[in-house]
Every structure is written in C-alpha cells, then in structure tokens.
Amino acid sequence: MADHEDGGLVGPERRDLRLDLVRGIGQWMVFLDHVPYDVVSWLTLRNYGFSDAAEFFVFISGYTAGFVYAPAMRHGQFLAVAKRLFKRVWQLYIAHIFLFLVFIAQIARAARRSDNPMYGDEYNIFLFLEHPDVMIGQALLLKFKPVDLDVLPLYIVLVLMLPIILFGMARRPNWCLIGSAIFLALSRRYDWNLPSFPGGNWYFNPFCWQFLFVIGVWCGFGQGAQIAKLIRSRAVLIAALAWIAFSFGIVMTWHFPVKTPDWLIHIIYPLDKSDLDMFRLLHFLALAVVFVRLVPQDWPHLKSPYFRPIILVGQNSLPIFCLGVFLSFAAHWFLAQVNGDVFAQVLVSFGGMLAMVVVAWLLNKFKELPDHFAPPETAQPSTA
Numbered sequence: 001m002a003d004h005e006d007g008g009l010v011g012p013e014r015r016d017l018r019l020d021l022v023r024g025i026g027q028w029m030v031f032l033d034h035v036p037y038d039v040v041s042w043l044t045l046r047n048y049g050f051s052d053a054a055e056f057f058v059f060i061s062g063y064t065a066g067f068v069y070a071p072a073m074r075h076g077q078f079l080a081v082a083k084r085l086f087k088r089v090w091q092l093y094i095a096h097i098f099l100f101l102v103f104i105a106q107i108a109r110a111a112r113r114s115d116n117p118m119y120g121d122e123y124n125i126f127l128f129l130e131h132p133d134v135m136i137g138q139a140l141l142l143k144f145k146p147v148d149l150d151v152l153p154l155y156i157v158l159v160l161m162l163p164i165i166l167f168g169m170a171r172r173p174n175w176c177l178i179g180s181a182i183f184l185a186l187s188r189r190y191d192w193n194l195p196s197f198p199g200g201n202w203y204f205n206p207f208c209w210q211f212l213f214v215i216g217v218w219c220g221f222g223q224g225a226q227i228a229k230l231i232r233s234r235a236v237l238i239a240a241l242a243w244i245a246f247s248f249g250i251v252m253t254w255h256f257p258v259k260t261p262d263w264l265i266h267i268i269y270p271l272d273k274s275d276l277d278m279f280r281l282l283h284f285l286a287l288a289v290v291f292v293r294l295v296p297q298d299w300p301h302l303k304s305p306y307f308r309p310i311i312l313v314g315q316n317s318l319p320i321f322c323l324g325v326f327l328s329f330a331a332h333w334f335l336a337q338v339n340g341d342v343f344a345q346v347l348v349s350f351g352g353m354l355a356m357v358v359v360a361w362l363l364n365k366f367k368e369l370p371d372h373f374a375p376p377e378t379a380q381p382s383t384a
Helices: 017-033 039-043 053-074 078-113 118-122 126-130 132-140 151-171 173-190 206-220 223-231 234-255 262-268 278-294 308-315 317-338 342-367
Strands: none
Touching: 017 039, 017 053, 017 308, 017 317, 017 342, 039 342, 053 078, 053 151, 053 206, 053 278, 078 132, 078 151, 078 317, 126 132, 151 173, 151 206, 173 206, 173 223, 206 223, 206 278, 223 278, 234 278, 308 317, 308 342, 317 342
C-alpha cells in the first residue's frame, strides 16, 4: 500500500515508474469500486477477471520492501532495518486509527443529516454507534473494521512480519518462498486467521495474503532474475494470455445469462478472496507476465505528461488511499441524495479521480520544500 522510505539504509536506487503507474491506476480502481452502482466502475479490473487492485497493491508493496531493504540486509544491518519497519508499522497504525475515526464521523454525520440509518448498516458501524465504548477498544485492537477499511490492517500485519521475511530472504530466499507457500497451505487447510469483532475473522486473511507479499519481496530482492528467461518465454506468454481469456469468459457469466457447465462450477467456486484463492493468484501472475512483456522498465511513455498524473497518485499511496476512502463515501452519499443518473455518476467519479491527482500534486510539491533552513547570521558586535 505505502512506499518504504530508505532512511539512509540503502544506496542510490533507480525508481521503477511502472510500479507507481500500476499503483496509481489501482488507487483509482479502489475509489471507483467503493462507489456503489457507479457506471464508471465498469472500467475497473474486477469486472473482467478474477483478481482486482488488492493483489497489485500487496505484490507491489512486497516488491518495494524487498528492493529497498535488500542492500541493508545483505550488509548485516538487520537491527536498523527492523527499527525502520517497526516505526513504519506505528505510522500505519496511527494512519488507520485516524482514518477510522474520521470515516466513522463522516458516516454518522451523513446518517443523521439525511435521517437515514441505512449508512450505519451498510458500512457496518451501527454497533459502533450503539456501543462506542466497547467498539473503540476493539478498533484499537484491529478487531473491528468498518466496510472499506480492511486493507490497512492487512498491510500493518504484513509489515510487522517483514523483518522475519527479510531475514530469511537474506540467507535462503528460495526456502523462504517455499516456507511461505507451506504456511499458506496450512492456513487454508486449518482455517488460520485473525479474529474480528463481534464475530468472524479478518476479511483479508494475513496468513494467506502473506504469500503474495513474500513473492513480491522475493522478486524485489533480485531473485526474479532466476525466472526472467522463463517469464519472457513464448510458452509462458501463451499460457498467461490463455488464463486471462479464461478468467474473462468466466467473469462475463456473472454479468450475462450464460450457462456454465456444472463440473466447471465445482472446480472454480467459491472464489475465496479472503484466503487468496489460487484462481485469483494465477490471474494476477498472468497479468503481471503480460505487463512485464509489454511495458519494460525503460518504456519511454512512462515519462510522458499523459501518465504523469497517474504516477503522481501512485507515488503518494498512503495519503491518497485515505483520501479515496473519504471520496468514495462522499460520492455514494451524493448520488443517493440526488438519485444520480449516468451523468451524475460520471461527474462524481471523474471529479474524485481529479481530486486525487490534485492532492497528489500538492503532496509532491510539499515534499520538494527544504527540510532544513540556514540559521540567521550572527550579528557582529559594533565597535566603538
């Protein structure tokens, strides 16, 4: 979800603008997908394949972490890396709690002003409004999460795991990846997950989603070079395109009355997003293979002004994600008040996307401001 800052732990690095581009597109998709009954959300990935923006965020976050911290880990700076990561966990936790409180206030205010309790039920905060003393404690423990606020807690847990993952990657990267796959299999077999309140488990099971995160770390550590030749082979490309086409065909049956054979239904369903269904994972990996083939790291269009707004959004992932959560509810509330037609949906959707670009541009300008200032020159004492 969020970028990892090196904090002086690594040397000069070349930023891969492809990651920022995909992350920016993902931010737009998350915003659109969280606006119910929005015609513009038909542009997002989830309508055309098994996976969606969640897989891209988790993989890119792992890849970035591996890329940033690999040099420090190879030079034995484990404690410095762990300190930096625990500080990052704290920052993410504070961001989540702040987002949680403001989001709750936003929904409660909308419900009161419109005299419509639907918002409390729809966003799973009705119990919070009834028993705020209990629910605040559960929210601080990350057990209670309103709808649309499941991603940051997942990322907090993944970054909390990261020192151990990086320790393993620095010594036995392939065995670390295999161990992660075994952990995924055991989690799915024995239903390991973290508890939610008042019941159930986390929507994004971190014990399963860690596998995609570790794949990203493994690639960011430079291990992707081991399979670079395989990824660029014609056979793998054909297999990836075939899986993407198969996924598209199945998803189209969700939107149109097309009969799916019973034997195929038994194989595919349920597509379990919570536990990182293998059909979703394979679809993401197929998309990644095609993307790497079509968009090399030195692709000149990455520096074109047309992609610059999307890249800016991707470079400010955490604050823009928080902004997108607020904008998605505001868009939902506005469309419900005006019984929004297609024109209103398009206006609100592109208005929200533009707002994300403007805020990302302002954040970049703020980053360019100097962090230090020169002290004023000491006045020289006058001589008589």
